[in-house]
Amino acid sequence: MKKLLISFVLVNLLAACASEKPKEPVAAAPEPVPVVTAPAPAPAVEVDPLNDPANILAKRSIYFPFDVSAVQEADKPVVLAHAKYLSEHPDRKVRVEGNADExxxxxxxxxxxxxxxDSVKKMLELGGAKASQIDTVSYxxxxPRCTDHNEACWKQNRRSDIKY
Amino acid sequence: MALRVLRGMLGLLLLAQASVASAVLSIEIIGAGEHQIPVAIVPFGGDARLAQTISEVVAGDLQRSGLFRLIDVAGKSPHELAEVSYPDWQVRGADALAIGTVTAQANGRIEARFRLLDVVKQIELAGQAVSANDDQVRAVGHRVADLIYEKLTGDKGVFSTRIAYVNRQGRKFSLIVADSDGYNEQTVLAQNEPIMSPAWSPEGSHLAYVSFETGHAVVYVQSLHTRQRLVLADFRGSNSAPAWSPDGKQLAIVLTRDGSSQIYLIRSDGSGIRRLTFSGAIDTEPNFSPDGQSLLFTSDRGGSAQIYSMPVGGGQEQRMTFGEGNNFSPRYSPDGKGFVCTHFVNGKFYIAAQDFQTGQVETLTAGGWEKKPSFAPNGKLILFASEARGRGILATVSSDGRVQQHMFTQSGDAREPVWGPHL
Structure with a gap:
């Protein structure tokens, strides 16, 4: 029994060593060879702008002042971009989740x-999305995304999230 | 004035012993009433362990009511009438004296026999035998405290009633029913989605509440006896804020199915829905008057959240609160002469009361994160959600604002408490 236990510990130790190994690569991977390309032709496959982190559609949260539910001027382009996307992709649906601070x-x-x-939904519809593409819910x-009793937290919680 | 008293009082600390079945760790009582009745509770004779629990429960109940001052019984421990020497208690300044015995019986039940004596008049005020299962020793204590309270104040005691609240721990939400002192917790529902706004049926047999378990706010009614439940309202949008009519036949609820949050009436079986408000603003948190004729509710129709009232049968809606700050969560007092609400001003939440006749609003607490008040069925105590040591806790304040009690549960944040009816 004792022997068994010791060998078990040994195996664990070995495993621990083994798991550290990959951190030091044995041989360097071959350097990627830079490929010189001709001026890019129009891409054959269009990338869904939803998946492009640089696109305005990557912004999915709309923030509100205290006790206010109207979409603020600064956020309108974001909501309207989603509206445009939805109108161009009638098969896509979103869920708008409303939140409040405490x-x-x-x-x-x-x-x-x-x-x-609802106010985000309304603006999405104004921008061309169909009502049937938009579901709303309030939490x-x-x-809360953040649970401290301060404005830094509260402003994160006064929010509508557009979820595809 | 209540504010000043509470701040100036030296905190009386009562550490209630945690019982095995309970998750309450400690109860702190702060402040003292103005005209307190001095009463001596002699630890009961008989089974020492049972007697200890009963003494603690009775003392805790009477103290947090704010209406009693407990007299030190040091050195004297009569259990029978024949053993009582009234001068002993007159010297100690007691107006009333409670004595008794408790025994564990062979059939697994416990029996407490007790007498309440008027020390000044030297007469017996009450005598009663209370019997219960041996796991209900705290219930025996609450019954004894109720009887003492009723005989000495003329009002019905509320110590045997129950409360409901939501406990939040991380993402886990539990709907809890407990004794009025927070002990003897029972979990009605536990899940990883929010639970809100529990509301007792008038008989105390059912709870209505809001649960997000299907992804949005839906109102359920659940029997506390059979555990069976009914979907009361599951319309598009949010379904929330259930409030029972005094006869238990219908509930006022809040729906967003027709746009903004508006108040509707629905029968307790989920049929016969009828819209009551047509403001287009936020109308929420309806609460029936004791006579069932009126509703108080929260609305932002005037630009910010304030309390309004309206006749249930239709008619003029009336704004009740004015002035600085916002007001939420109105609850009628059991006598219908006023209400309590949550008052929010300068970044702090207070528990406030308004008398209909004077229209005057009085803050009952010192301010902080104090929300969601509800009256005990005798109108003398108010239960609310508070915060202490960074956690959501349950608290009570006497209706004159003089005595507060903080109840610390073992873990998580207690929120959305509501006091149940007399059973």
């Missing part, structure tokens, strides 16, 4: 979160 009652914040989701203050 200042207010839980029920009032549920109502406020719903209004924040009120129930699913």
């Amino acid at each position: 200042r207010g009652s839980n029920e009032y914040n549920l109502a406020l979160g719903q209004r924040r989701a 009120g203050e129930e699913k």
